[in-house]
Amino acid sequence: MGLGSLLRCSVAAVLLVAAHVQAQCNLNITVTFRNFNAVGAGPNANPDFGFLPEPANIPDTAIIRNTIGADKKPVYSPASGFNTTTTHSAIDFNQWWNVATTYSQDAILTFAEMLDSSGIKAFIFAQAPFFPLNGQLLGAANPSANNRYFTIEAHYSVLYRATSAPAFSFTTTLDLFVYLNGERIVNMGGVHALNTTTVDLTTLGLQDGLVYDVDLFLAQRHGPGSPSPSLQMSSNVDFASGVRTQPFCDANTPPDGPGNNSTELDQLYPTPVAPPEDGFPGVPGCIAVWGVAGGDTCGALAQGG
Numbered sequence: 001m002g003l004g005s006l007l008r009c010s011v012a013a014v015l016l017v018a019a020h021v022q023a024q025c026n027l028n029i030t031v032t033f034r035n036f037n038a039v040g041a042g043p044n045a046n047p048d049f050g051f052l053p054e055p056a057n058i059p060d061t062a063i064i065r066n067t068i069g070a071d072k073k074p075v076y077s078p079a080s081g082f083n084t085t086t087t088h089s090a091i092d093f094n095q096w097w098n099v100a101t102t103y104s105q106d107a108i109l110t111f112a113e114m115l116d117s118s119g120i121k122a123f124i125f126a127q128a129p130f131f132p133l134n135g136q137l138l139g140a141a142n143p144s145a146n147n148r149y150f151t152i153e154a155h156y157s158v159l160y161r162a163t164s165a166p167a168f169s170f171t172t173t174l175d176l177f178v179y180l181n182g183e184r185i186v187n188m189g190g191v192h193a194l195n196t197t198t199v200d201l202t203t204l205g206l207q208d209g210l211v212y213d214v215d216l217f218l219a220q221r222h223g224p225g226s227p228s229p230s231l232q233m234s235s236n237v238d239f240a241s242g243v244r245t246q247p248f249c250d251a252n253t254p255p256d257g258p259g260n261n262s263t264e265l266d267q268l269y270p271t272p273v274a275p276p277e278d279g280f281p282g283v284p285g286c287i288a289v290w291g292v293a294g295g296d297t298c299g300a301l302a303q304g305g
Helices: 090-095 262-268
Strands: 006-010 014-018 022-036 104-115 121-127 149-159 167-172 175-180 183-188 195-200 211-220 231-235
Antiparallel strands (some): 014 121, 022 104, 104 121
16 A cells, blocks of 8 residues: 555554545554664763764665574674764664663554555554654653654564565655564665655565564664654554454444454464454454464454454
8 A cells, every 4th residue: 555645644643544444453563662862962872873964865775784683683784893874883783772771661653454445454654753752761851852863673473465465665764674584675774865665575485374573673863954753654464463452343243242352362263373264263243353362463354244
């Protein structure tokens, strides 16, 4: 689903909603924020943040290696003693993803599942300007000012279905690195202008019906004088991890009926499974939904009568 024709609405965040689209459910993904200062501006300073004249547009695809590290974090690519056009050293880069708990916190990004009249579905998050840490962490001392410098780390899983033309799409001013099963699929590094990338998952040799890990990393390093940071993410691939904020089939089943409590699906199907064409036995009114032990997913909410 392209983002260019989407209209704005608010669903627990500034979300993009296509015309004639119905929101089916929300999906909450836990992320870790880490907060920084520019050098000389306060604690937890890092020279990679806020050091370039603005407005800056310096793409930098030399920062990371192709494979994620054993610690599930990006690995700095330049050899020891070398740097890139927008970074200074491996030590400084590693700090992006490793700081004292005083300067980090877990939070929720809420995606909305959008279903149009033709049945095309996507999970969408978008926010601009994107200052999620205003008034928090290093911004607590001056809540009226933009808390500008931060990174985001997220780990989740997706269910690959080859028949759905699966794709990820990102539009952002932030550094963006995405790995699928440990291999880099997006490398949008640098202190760059607003940029868009789309990944066609059918080109990656994935196997239909299997669950794949996704590791996502972002960094907001633009200083004052730059355009406001912006982040838009969309995926038409079913998430296989996350927490649902609305029950399964809440519009099609009685308030206390089977299928109205997502825990029922977790009990019936304790591991991720591909949804059968005729729905889940014992869960009337729902087809193409599926559960994960200990949590919920916003599966493909095609609903039966």
